[in-house]
Amino acid sequence: MEGEEGDVANAQLRIGSRFGKYDIISLIGQGGMGDVYEAHDTQKNRTVALKILSPQHSGNEQFRTRFQRESHAAAVLQEPHVIPIHDWGEVDGNLFIDMRLVRGQNLHELLAGGPLQPARAASIVVQVAAALDAAHQAGLIHRDVKPQNIVVNEADFAYLVDFGIAEGHGDSRLTMAGTAVGSFAYMAPERFDDAPATPAVDVYSLACVLYEALTGDRPFPANTVSQVIAAHVSSPPPRPSAVNHRVPEAFDDVVARGMAKDPDDRYGSAGALGRAAERALRNDSFSRPSSGPMTAASAPTMHANVPPPPLSEPQAHWPTDVVAPASAAASAAPNASRPWLIPTIIAVAVALLLGGIGVVIGMLANRDTAPATTSSPGNGYTVPIASPSQSNPAPAPNQAPSPPPLIPAIPPLVGGLDAANESCNAGLSLDGHTGFGTHSGRGSAETTCLFAGNVLTAYWNQYGGVDRTPRTVYAAGAVPCGTVPGASCNGSNFVMQCAAFGSDGWITCTGGRNARVFIF
Numbered sequence: 001m002e003g004e005e006g007d008v009a010n011a012q013l014r015i016g017s018r019f020g021k022y023d024i025i026s027l028i029g030q031g032g033m034g035d036v037y038e039a040h041d042t043q044k045n046r047t048v049a050l051k052i053l054s055p056q057h058s059g060n061e062q063f064r065t066r067f068q069r070e071s072h073a074a075a076v077l078q079e080p081h082v083i084p085i086h087d088w089g090e091v092d093g094n095l096f097i098d099m100r101l102v103r104g105q106n107l108h109e110l111l112a113g114g115p116l117q118p119a120r121a122a123s124i125v126v127q128v129a130a131a132l133d134a135a136h137q138a139g140l141i142h143r144d145v146k147p148q149n150i151v152v153n154e155a156d157f158a159y160l161v162d163f164g165i166a167e168g169h170g171d172s173r174l175t176m177a178g179t180a181v182g183s184f185a186y187m188a189p190e191r192f193d194d195a196p197a198t199p200a201v202d203v204y205s206l207a208c209v210l211y212e213a214l215t216g217d218r219p220f221p222a223n224t225v226s227q228v229i230a231a232h233v234s235s236p237p238p239r240p241s242a243v244n245h246r247v248p249e250a251f252d253d254v255v256a257r258g259m260a261k262d263p264d265d266r267y268g269s270a271g272a273l274g275r276a277a278e279r280a281l282r283n284d285s286f287s288r289p290s291s292g293p294m295t296a297a298s299a300p301t302m303h304a305n306v307p308p309p310p311l312s313e314p315q316a317h318w319p320t321d322v323v324a325p326a327s328a329a330a331s332a333a334p335n336a337s338r339p340w341l342i343p344t345i346i347a348v349a350v351a352l353l354l355g356g357i358g359v360v361i362g363m364l365a366n367r368d369t370a371p372a373t374t375s376s377p378g379n380g381y382t383v384p385i386a387s388p389s390q391s392n393p394a395p396a397p398n399q400a401p402s403p404p405p406l407i408p409a410i411p412p413l414v415g416g417l418d419a420a421n422e423s424c425n426a427g428l429s430l431d432g433h434t435g436f437g438t439h440s441g442r443g444s445a446e447t448t449c450l451f452a453g454n455v456l457t458a459y460w461n462q463y464g465g466v467d468r469t470p471r472t473v474y475a476a477g478a479v480p481c482g483t484v485p486g487a488s489c490n491g492s493n494f495v496m497q498c499a500a501f502g503s504d505g506w507i508t509c510t511g512g513r514n515a516r517v518f519i520f
Helices: 002-013 061-075 107-113 118-137 189-193 199-215 225-234 250-258 270-284 328-336 341-366 449-463
Strands: 022-030 034-041 046-053 085-091 094-100 150-152 158-160 373-378 381-385 439-442 471-475 493-499 507-511 515-519
Touching (some): 002 022, 022 046, 061 085, 061 094, 118 270, 189 199, 189 225, 199 270, 270 449, 449 493, 449 515
Antiparallel strands (some): 046 094, 085 094, 150 158, 373 381, 471 493
């Protein structure tokens, strides 16, 4: 404790002083490598977060290497959920890094008030997963994913911070006095064997974070480091629904696969883990109610006539619909004493078959007399539904009609300044992507450029591409969603309904209070 108090006292001495071109304003936080301050860049006239390596570590080559790696690793990443790096360098023998200052709390502080609602937990994990996927694509592994390194602002926009121990594929391991760098509570089993780190170690840590966000507890709470290590190596992944009965049981499979002992058994990417968490929310609407009371805030968001997106990853490593009962003999024994069961099943099947034939006959009889109708999905859009004809025959009963092709076109963008006095008349683009669906723009005067960009990023983070079928997107706005009357919210994020309507050659996303975003 005396050492920690001394470190805080030394950090406080910098407040009000000048460090190079920076005026130190206040102490934001402290970590194993150094201190983070709120500072004013006198040359650029902006307030920043300034991280300074502790003086006792400046002469240590390992720490210097790690600190420089953080600067370079984070600076090359252009993902919105990675805090941008402005500058880095050395002043009077002390290394520093200049970052964007983000106002908010880290996830560890948020969880001090108890577990998050499942929808909010899933949303934060999806955002962090996007940052990790970008890092992995650049050949970097974070290695220290934990609640303390996830900052959430007032709009529930999450940032992954502290790439100080990030390493590239094949890089040597950075250790200190034989102790692996990182937090034991979230470390993958293979890291305790000093095996080469792969993106799978970040997937494991993110699954641990998801568990803690859902329950408020670490996956393997223990009193000693040896107990934590033993649990990660040999204990089965914990079930969040067993700890917090408000958590849908579908999350158990997500955590189990994300925390699989063998890296090859985990999700193939952090984004896949995030998408599985979102599917767990949707799947819960068809499962049994939770044993705890469900409030409007804790209920999963469901929308009529909006099917879930196609599954790009397997649902879970152990699907609940194929798990055998605890005692197969016990579950099979009662049927053996019910000789009436099989004839009854056959009779019901015959009745259903005859009824289905009658429905098909009725459909065929009326197909040429059905009047043309329209379907209004809301928000002022009317989608025509053409009546079948000989030139456009009705699909077979077991064949879904194909959606009309999406012919790219420029949507009717709203120009001029938005409410924040910003202009994006030509639209916004998604970094690192080209082609249709990588641009967005304002579709209404109430929409800001910031929100149009966030919706585009959220759409790609959740689905990895565009499609004309209805999809639901959760995006952060300039203000928390709960402060906007009548808006549909997912935590502090706005729920946006996205689809291509009629013959439109673009995707229209609507929600909030008259907010409309075009993706084209």
